[in-house]
Amino acid sequence: MELTEKQREILRYIEEFAGENGAPPTIREIGSRFSLSSTGSVRDHLKALAAKRYIECIPGKSRGIKLLRKTRLSSIPVAGRIVAGAPGLATENIDGEIEVGERLAGRGSFALRVKGDSMAGAGIQEGDYVIVHQQSTCEQGEIVIAMTGDEATVKRFRRKGKKIILEPANPAYSPIETDGDVRIIGKVVGLIRYYK
Amino acid sequence: MELTEKQREILRYIEEFAGENGAPPTIREIGSRFSLSSTGSVRDHLKALAAKRYIECIPGKSRGIKLLRKTRLSSIPVAGRIVAGAPGLATENIDGEIEVGERLAGRGSFALRVKGDSMAGAGIQEGDYVIVHQQSTCEQGEIVIAMTGDEATVKRFRRKGKKIILEPANPAYSPIETDGDVRIIGKVVGLIRYYK
DNA sequence: TTGACAACCACACATTTGTGCGGTAATATT
DNA sequence: AATATTACCGCACAAATGTGTGGTTGTCAA
Numbered sequence: 253m254e255l256t257e258k259q260r261e262i263l264r265y266i267e268e269f270a271g272e273n274g275a276p277p278t279i280r281e282i283g284s285r286f287s288l289s290s291t292g293s294v295r296d297h298l299k300a301l302a303a304k305r306y307i308e309c310i311p312g313k314s315r316g317i318k319l320l321r322k323t324r325l326s327s328i329p330v331a332g333r334i335v336a337g338a339p340g341l342a343t344e345n346i347d348g349e350i351e352v353g354e355r356l357a358g359r360g361s362f363a364l365r366v367k368g369d370s371m372a373g374a375g376i377q378e379g380d381y382v383i384v385h386q387q388s389t390c391e392q393g394e395i396v397i398a399m400t401g402d403e404a405t406v407k408r409f410r411r412k413g414k415k416i417i418l419e420p421a422n423p424a425y426s427p428i429e430t431d432g433d434v435r436i437i438g439k440v441v442g443l444i445r446y447y448k
Numbered sequence: 449m450e451l452t453e454k455q456r457e458i459l460r461y462i463e464e465f466a467g468e469n470g471a472p473p474t475i476r477e478i479g480s481r482f483s484l485s486s487t488g489s490v491r492d493h494l495k496a497l498a499a500k501r502y503i504e505c506i507p508g509k510s511r512g513i514k515l516l517r518k519t520r521l522s523s524i525p526v527a528g529r530i531v532a533g534a535p536g537l538a539t540e541n542i543d544g545e546i547e548v549g550e551r552l553a554g555r556g557s558f559a560l561r562v563k564g565d566s567m568a569g570a571g572i573q574e575g576d577y578v579i580v581h582q583q584s585t586c587e588q589g590e591i592v593i594a595m596t597g598d599e600a601t602v603k604r605f606r607r608k609g610k611k612i613i614l615e616p617a618n619p620a621y622s623p624i625e626t627d628g629d630v631r632i633i634g635k636v637v638g639l640i641r642y643y644k
Numbered sequence: 645t646t647g648a649c650a651a652c653c654a655c656a657c658a659t660t661t662g663t664g665c666g667g668t669a670a671t672a673t674t
Numbered sequence: 675a676a677t678a679t680t681a682c683c684g685c686a687c688a689a690a691t692g693t694g695t696g697g698t699t700g701t702c703a704a
Contacts, residue, residue, distance in 0.1 A: 256680070275471035275511045278661060290683045291662080300680085314510035314661055314690060315471045353547025355642065375641070377571040395643060445571070445639035446551065447591060452650070474691060486653045487692080496650080510660060510691055 255304065262286065262297050263306055266317060276317040328352055330363045330381065356383045356442040363444075364397065364406075371395070371406055373421030376443065382406060383442035390439050397437040400428060404437065451500065458482065458493050459502055462513060472513040524548055526559045526577065552579045552638040559640075560593060560602070567591070567602050569617035572639060578602060579638035586635050593633040596624055600633060 255263065265285055269277045277285070283294045298317065301307045310316035330350050350363045363381045374395065376382065382397075390396050396409045398418055407418035407428065418428040451459065461481055465473045473481070479490045494513065497503045506512035526546050546559045559577045570591065572578065578593075586592050592605045594614055603614035603624065614624040 258681075270470060274466060274514050278510065280661070288682075290685090292665090292667095292684080293682050295663085296681070309662095312662070312689070314474065316662080318470050351549025351551060353549075353640075355547060372571065375568065375571040375573040375576070380571070439643070441643050443639070443641040443643075444549075447635075447637050447639075454651075476691070484652075486655090488654080488694090488696095489652050491693085492651065505692095508659075508692070512692080 255301075255306070259297055259300055259304075259306075262294075263301055266307070267319060270319060276315045276319070278315055328357055328361050328363055328383070330365060350381055350444065352383060352442070352444065361385050361438075361441070366406060370420040370422050370425045371408075373423075374408070376406065376421070377445070379445070381444045382440045383444065384438040385441045386438040388436050390436055395440040397440065399435040399437060400430060400433075406440065409436070451497075451502070455493055455496055455500075455502075458490075459497055462503070463515060466515060472511050472515070474511055524553055524557050524559055524579070526561060546577055546640065548579060548638070548640065557581050557634075557637070560600070562602060566616040566618050566621045567604075569619075570604070572602060572617070573641070575641070577640045578636045579640065580634040581637045582634040584632050586632055591636040593636065595631040595633060596626065602636065605632070 262282060265282065266276055269281070279291050279294045279298070282297075283289065283291060286294075288294055298307065298309055302309050305320060308318040308320055310318060328350060352363070361383060363383050366376055366378055366380045366382060369378055376395075382395075384397050390409050392410060394409050395406065396418075397404055397406055398409070400418065405418060405428070407420060410417040410419055414432060416430050416432055416434050418430070418434065420427065458478060461478065462472055465477070475487050475490045475494070478493075479485070479487060482490075484490055494503065494505055498505050501516055504514040504516055506514060524546060548559070557579060559579050562572055562574055562576045562578060565574055572591075578591075580593050586605050588605070588607060590605050591602065592614075593600055593602055594605070595601075596614065601614065601624075603616060606613040606615055610628060612626050612628055612630050614626070614630065616623065
């Protein structure tokens with residue numbers, strides 16, 4: 253069943269409130285947010301939301317609103333596959349979401365699925381998800397996502413004088429040397445692998 | 449500051465309650481869980497937890513307990529060491545917690561910090577956390593946690609006739625062959641790595 | 645001994661909060 | 675015209691819940 257405009261607003265407020273405060277709002281807190289002077293009005297909306305199975309109201313309990321369709325807070329977008337070995341195109345496509353712990357879910361972080369085995373020596377395998385914090389600079393030896401031309405790669409970052417070297421971790425591949433025209437997308441801060 | 453045994457129990461209960469119900473418990477709910485007939489007793493503990501910055505108490509609000517160090521319910525224990533003969537995890541051998549997505553947080557799962565590089569060829573490095581689902585059987589070729597003698601190891605599982613072979617993924621190590629007296633603790637279902 | 649702390653009890657009190665019941669008004673559907 | 679739906683108000687009441695004060699007991703360190 254569809255929600256009305258007002259019901260959607262109220263549901264959204266409950267979700268936000270619960271996320272920020274760790275507990276859902278009371279009837280009167282909802283009322284004051286929407287300038288509803290009567291608790292009955294709020295209850296009408298809660299009843300409607302409960303009838304449509306968006307929330308559940310636990311009788312007699314304070315803040316007894318249970319969100320039934322919970323929006324996950326610590327999920328980050330998975331960008332399209334990146335190419336760790338052979339060249340390829342980086343897509344801006346968001347390819348779903350992946351759940352991570354808060355330790356990895358910092359601002360502007362996203363996940364990328366690894367393709368190829370050019371970093372196998374560093375324990376990064378095809379199909380792994382690398383978690384990336386977006387930043388444009390990085391330190392010697394860190395594993396980064398970099399754009400060279402229009403291809404994105406996972407490589408270890410090294411600077412030698414003016415040159416920037418993107419170093420694979422697999423003897424079958426050669427380092428990419430550039431004069432500095434490399435755009436760093438971000439730093440790899442974590443890795444998640446799922447075994448079947 | 450350190451928590452006392454009782455305070456830790458209460459904090460844990462609040463976290464669990466909040467995870468299950470979407471809101472923290474009331475003072476009296478905590479009291480009834482721990483058979484404390486006086487609300488004052490509970491408040492003593494809450495004051496202690498607040499003084500030690502584990503929670504925050506919002507005055508005048510029902511369920512006004514705010515968890516400051518939030519551990520979402522999708523956190524699983526990190527096993528410190530696995531002891532021979534002990535079924536499952538002994539609580540005294542838990543070495544903290546790690547946050548994982550729901551996909552990895554199934555029942556009876558725990559994490560284990562990898563020591564050594566015997567599985568480096570499979571992209572499992574020292575310091576990685578492997579996520580383990582407890583089970584006593586497994587399939588050909590799966591990566592498992594097994595007890596040989598009184599030590600737990602991460603190895604690839606193979607069966608050859610009557611023999612069970614625990615196979616490392618590093619040519620510097622030799623496979624462990626046994627006649628079947630291996631106890632399988634669980635199967636590796638995921639891997640999490642943190643880069644500094 | 646004194647003092648600090650953890651852990652508990654008892655109870656009264658005020659406030660917060662959910663509940664029940666009865667209204668009004670606008671709009672659309674039958 | 676009758677009925678249903680959405681969206682409101684107002685108020686009294688009871689239950690849930692946080693607050694305040696004053697106790698007891700035991701342990702541990704100065």
